[in-house]
Each structure stands twice: as C-alpha cells, then as structure tokens.
Amino acid sequence: xxxxxxxxxxxxxxxxxxxxxxxxxxxxxxxxxxxxxxxxxxxxxxxxxxxxxxxxxxxxxxxxxxxxxxxxxxxxxxxxxxxxxxxxxxxxxxxxxxxxxxxxxxxxxxxxxxxxxxxxxxxxxxxxxxxxxxxxxxxxxxxxxxxxxxxxxxxxxxxxxxxxxxxxxxxxxxxxxxxxxxxxxxxxxxxxxxxxxxxxxxxxxxxxxxxxxxxxxxxxxxxxxxxxxxxxxxxxxxxxxxxxxxxxxxxxxxxxxxxxxxxxxxxxxxxxxxxxxxxxxxxxxxxxxxx
Numbered sequence: 001x002x003x004x005x006x007x008x009x010x011x012x013x014x015x016x017x018x019x020x021x022x023x024x025x026x027x028x029x030x031x032x033x034x035x036x037x038x039x040x041x042x043x044x045x046x047x048x049x050x051x052x053x054x055x056x057x058x059x060x061x062x063x064x065x066x067x068x069x070x071x072x073x074x075x076x077x078x079x080x081x082x083x084x085x086x087x088x089x090x091x092x093x094x095x096x097x098x099x100x101x102x103x104x105x106x107x108x109x110x111x112x113x114x115x116x117x118x119x120x121x122x123x124x125x126x127x128x129x130x131x132x133x134x135x136x137x138x139x140x141x142x143x144x145x146x147x148x149x150x151x152x153x154x155x156x157x158x159x160x161x162x163x164x165x166x167x168x169x170x171x172x173x174x175x176x177x178x179x180x181x182x183x184x185x186x187x188x189x190x191x192x193x194x195x196x197x198x199x200x201x202x203x204x205x206x207x208x209x210x211x212x213x214x215x216x217x218x219x220x221x222x223x224x225x226x227x228x229x230x231x232x233x234x235x236x237x238x239x240x241x242x243x244x245x246x247x248x249x250x251x252x253x254x255x256x257x258x259x260x261x262x263x264x265x266x267x268x269x270x271x272x273x274x275x276x277x278x279x280x281x282x283x284x285x286x287x288x289x290x291x
C-alpha cells in the first residue's frame with residue numbers, strides 16, 4: 001500500500017483463510033485510513049485487519065465478527081512491527097466480537113512500536129484465556145474509554161509509558177488486568193471500572209489497590225486511638241494509603257499505613273477533649289501500588 005490509501009465501506013464474508021484486510025510495508029502510512037468496513041473472519045488463523053510495519057494510520061468504526069467454530073488464534077485487529085518501526089496511529093470506535101484469542105493486538109518483534117492510541121472500542125470475546133487488548137514490547141500505548149469483556153480484558157507484557165484510563169474491563173475469568181515483564185511508566189488509572197483483579201508479576205507499573213472490612217471501633221478515650229487490620233491486595237511497604245469510614249467519626253482522625261504484605265493498619269485517633277463512641281461501619285482503604 002502507498003501513502004494516503006483509504007479502505008472503507010467494504011463487506012467481507014466467508015474468508016476461509018488469511019486476513020480480511022491486510023496492510024503491509026513501510027509505505028503503509030502516513031495517511032492509511034481503514035474505516036466503516038464489515039468483516040467476518042471464518043477461519044482459525046486470520047485477522048479481521050492485519051497491519052505490518054505501518055505508521056501514521058487511522059483504523060476506526062469497523063465491525064469485526066470472528067465466527068469460526070473453533071478458536072481463532074489470531075486477532076480481530078493486529079499490528080506487528082517486524083522490519084520497520086510502527087510510530088503513530090489510532091484504533092478507535094471499532095466493534096470486535098466472537099471466538100478470537102485477542103481483540104486488538106499490538107506487538108513488536110524488534111523495531112519500535114509506539115504512540116498508538118486504543119480508544120472507544122467495544123470488544124467482547126468468548127474463549128477462555130482470550131485477551132481483549134494485548135500490548136507487548138511497545139511504548140506509549142494509551143488505552144482509554146474502551147468497553148471490553150474477555151477472560152483477560154487488558155494484558156501487558158514489556159509495555160512502557162502507557163496509561164489506561166476510563167475503561168470498562170469485565171473479566172469472564174478472574175483478572176481484569178495482567179501485567180508481566182518490564183512495564184516502567186505503565187499507569188492503570190483509578191477511573192477504570194474493573195470486574196476482576198489485577199495480576200502483576202512485572203516491574204514498574206502503577207495501579208490502584210483497595211480493600212474493606214467491617215469494624216466497630218466502640219469507645220475511644222480522649223487522646224487515645226484504636227486500630228484494626230484491613231486486607232488490601234497488593235499493599236506493601238512504600239504504598240501510599242488513605243482510609244474512610246462509613247459511620248460518623250465525630251472529629252477523630254483516620255490514617256492507614258501498610259503493615260504486613262497484603263494488609264493495612266488503620267488507626268482512628270481521638271484528638272478531642274472528651275471520649276467518643278463510634279458506631280459500627282465499613283472501613284475502606286485505597287491507594288496505589290508501584291512495582
């Protein structure tokens with residue numbers, strides 16, 4: 001493909017093999033525009049849209065259905081940096097459904113793959129182990145405002161300087177986000193809605209942690225305090241934590257600090273001149289983990 005190419009308003013059905021649309025070569029941008037196509041992938045190895053060594057592109061508002069009866073091991077949309085760098089681009093407003101291992105895949109086999117936005121896509125995948133957005137060996141990949149339902153909605157492996165904000169991540173397994181490898185500057189924002197946990201075996205990532213527990217602080221004499229331990233998965237020494245209590249604290253001060261790994265020590269201190277009695281409630285601890 002040469003620069004300035006537009007691929008739009010196509011309907012592709014019944015692909016028995018390979019990809020519905022493929023853009024390959026360093027000439028595939030800037031100005032490559034793939035949009036408003038309806039693509040049905042009926043095989044187990046092809047992608048709806050496959051891009052190799054492409055830069056400066058826009059892939060938006062495509063509808064991709066992966067309809068193979070057995071697992072499709074490729075992706076709804078995939079970009080690979082194989083020989084040349086992939087720098088600059090956007091995947092926006094695409095709808096991807098079906099029996100695919102990955103919804104949108106960004107992968108570098110050596111050359112840089114960076115500054116590519118993944119925003120406002122709707123992805124729903126059915127297979128066990130499927131990844132909604134898969135980012136590997138890449139940098140500067142903002143993932144924002146997507147609605148993703150998959151076994152693992154968001155998967156990072158050696159992905160740096162990449163924020164994820166405002167996404168709805170529903171896991172059909174146990175983890176909404178999986179992080180591995182060197183992920184310096186990977187930031188999972190508090191504005192994401194997660195139905196599932198965060199599994200982190202990598203280094204350099206930052207993401208929200210939270211935990212809660214029922215507590216009845218009871219009587220607290222003037223200038224004394226009471227404490228309790230709250231489980232907070234991911235909490236460790238160095239985590240910055242805050243706590244809130246659902247009942248009236250009557251002017252007392254609440255603090256939270258990491259204690260043992262995976263737990264926080266919450267303290268309510270009565271700094272007033274008189275004793276207080278606090279009712280039962282729920283103590284909630286929030287913070288960020290930096291790995």
